[in-house]
Amino acid sequence: MAYDNSVPFSLTKNGIFYFERRVPTDLLKHYDTRKISYSLRTRSVRIAEARARRAADQLDGYWYHLRSKDADLPGKHRLRMRAAPNGAAPEAPLSDSVTLSEAVSVYLKQKGHGRPVTFHRAAERSCGYVIDVAGAKDLWAYTNKDANAFRDALIKRGLSGSSMTRIFGTVRSVTNIAACELGVSFTNPFSGVYFDKQAGVQECEPLSVDAVKRVQAECLGIDDVKWSHVFGQACSVSKVYRV
Template sequence: MAYDILVPFSFKKNGIYYFERRVPKCLRKHYSTAKISYSLRTRSSTVAASRATKAAQQLDDYWYHLRIREVDLPGKHLLRLSHSANTASGGGASAVPAAPCVTLSEAVQVYLSLKGRGRPQTFQRAAERSCGYVIDVCGDKALTAYTKADANAFRDDLIQRGLTGSSITRVFGTVRAVVNFAASEAGIDFSNPFGRVYYDRTAGVEGRTSLPLDAVRCIQKQCRDADDDLRWLVALVSDTGMRLAEAAGVLKEDIRLDDPVPHVVIREHPWRRLKTASSTRKVPLVGEALWAARRVHECVRESEFAFPRYNKGGQTNANSASASLNKWLKACVQSKGTMHSFRHSLRDRLRAVECPADIVDQIGGWQTDGVGHAYGDGYPLDVLNRWLRAVADHQSKL
């Protein structure tokens, strides 16, 4: 029996991964054993990590339910209890309550049981948190019992909490999605009061900035000087315009250095979803991105991930990467910007060499407007490479 630190709550026996989790002492009375153990039915560490993480999450949710079942919690945040009970019982569409009686907490249960399958934990948390805010302010009512006055009171509470306009938009968007989906499943035909609520959508929102070229150069030089995995990640993003989560979640096999055009393949993985369908793409590696990719292949030996520190527990921890790298960026340059600013910068750098907009969109994984752009496979790698090389050449001449 061998333990694998890259696969949580598991051990390896005869090449097969097994899930193993000890039952907390306070919950032993509910079980006939002190340890839960079973085969994950795979020899792949990647698949095992995904399955083990999902199993551990389901246990954590259910154990949470057992712990709070007899506790009078403030805030009425009992949404996870409903979801856990449904998951534990294998509920699906049949778990939809009768139409007149669907409460908001039950709506969250329906939404997560049907739309939450295969989605990251952040998806569940967003639904629970956003609708939990509504329950705190307005109570856990039947969907048809909520009024426009409730929606306005909810908006006022979010403003008092100090949320920016963009954050309020996200919260309202989640609440609307939960209510609309559950109402549709239950056959309820009504006007959602959480739609078309007025608030200042620009309040507290700062426009995202593009790093100037001299700041990009300065950062790239410091990446070369430091020459560690964090700086390889920064350098990879700086000359590809990849989203940080996209770069942090790539496998070493996604970095194709032996091809005629060295490139990185950006595709969806169980541990890291992509933002949009157009995000699936291939991006040529030039300049500092090519240097970083080579350093990854030279130095990362014990993991299939290019950046293993951000891929533990079956999920890419892009938030951790963002926090640490943004902090480092602030200390590096005077210009205001974040890791996401590299995407803005690359678009400006491509504009500077008069790169066509649809090629820019394909490199960055942005959606290109127009029906015609959905036809075909897009531009070949050598064309994309030519424009990114033009960017590197233009930068070297300035």
């Protein structure tokens, strides 16, 4: 076998790419080997690179979990994915028994493809808040009392009604999709929870006519030709606002 610098964490044998990565010394107690190695089943550099990076990211996430699961960390509610053997990514549950953290895995597997990292973090953070308040239960064990306690905790955090609406919407979506994937009827306790959706929401006042005219005057005073090389098409803004 020969190491291939064009693809991270890889080597080749007879033209086939293999993933190889050493287990960190402080995590060797969790493994029966000092390195993880397996075939990426491709001769393509592009495909091998994508598969190797995905495997490395999965291992980094799992190793972070191993290092952090027993620590009293700020933001520990973000560490929700149940550990899978051999560093593999969590899979969808095989029975109708599923915890909320596993439901997040199902949700992101179905809805997270191609979504930005903020989408994934929102799902983990929102459901993490539930777990912090009501515990890491099986989905069917959550009650209306838990949902109300969750609401009260969000209010205590000082969140606005619009932020609470987004968080509750994410939790409902996660739990509903997990139940749908399992084919089980589910009365969602996070639906219909009352709170003031307008609490803390500030409405932006529209600009006055005088303010708009001042902006237009400033735009008209700009030399479009002089600044076009800096602002590109933004130089046409002054024309848009002319009256």
